[in-house]
Amino acid sequence: MKSEANSPEQYIQQLPDERKSAMEKLRQTILGNIPGGFEETMSYGMIGYVVPKTKYPAGYNCDPKLPLPFLAIASQKNFIALYHMGLYADKNLIQWFMTEYPKHCKAKLDMGKSCIRFKKADQIPFGLIAELVTKMSAGEWIKLYESTFKKQKA
Numbered sequence: 001m002k003s004e005a006n007s008p009e010q011y012i013q014q015l016p017d018e019r020k021s022a023m024e025k026l027r028q029t030i031l032g033n034i035p036g037g038f039e040e041t042m043s044y045g046m047i048g049y050v051v052p053k054t055k056y057p058a059g060y061n062c063d064p065k066l067p068l069p070f071l072a073i074a075s076q077k078n079f080i081a082l083y084h085m086g087l088y089a090d091k092n093l094i095q096w097f098m099t100e101y102p103k104h105c106k107a108k109l110d111m112g113k114s115c116i117r118f119k120k121a122d123q124i125p126f127g128l129i130a131e132l133v134t135k136m137s138a139g140e141w142i143k144l145y146e147s148t149f150k151k152q153k154a
Helices: 008-013 017-033 085-089 091-104 126-134 138-153
Strands: 039-043 046-051 068-075 080-084 115-118
Touching: 008 017, 008 039, 008 046, 017 046, 017 068, 017 080, 017 126, 046 138, 068 085, 068 138, 080 085, 085 091, 085 138, 091 126
Parallel strands: none
Antiparallel strands: 039 046, 046 068, 068 080, 080 115
């Protein structure tokens, strides 16, 4: 569900009441733990965390006019989603997350390549998300992105 919101605050305000609290807590968890060098923005109709063009002028290889995406959160039709490109690109990070997840949440992990889906807002493991967010700096993400994704395109 792509939002036309112009800011993260507006995005959350437009959500159904039962999603607002969880999305705001998820946003604050990310903001309170994400390393410097990332910027919060609206990206692809979601709340996004990107490496700004001032730090990485090359931008996103799919559309170089856009900043390099790293993380996003969204309220989808049947779940709340956290998209983390580092999980998609770093085998050690995904292994760590999959090992840690059951220690923090009783619900079965529902995950795609970079998407973690939470069908029930009360089952979001905020502590684990906080730790996950700290695991990769903007500089580390740029290096991993260039070695993983830009190499594939060449």
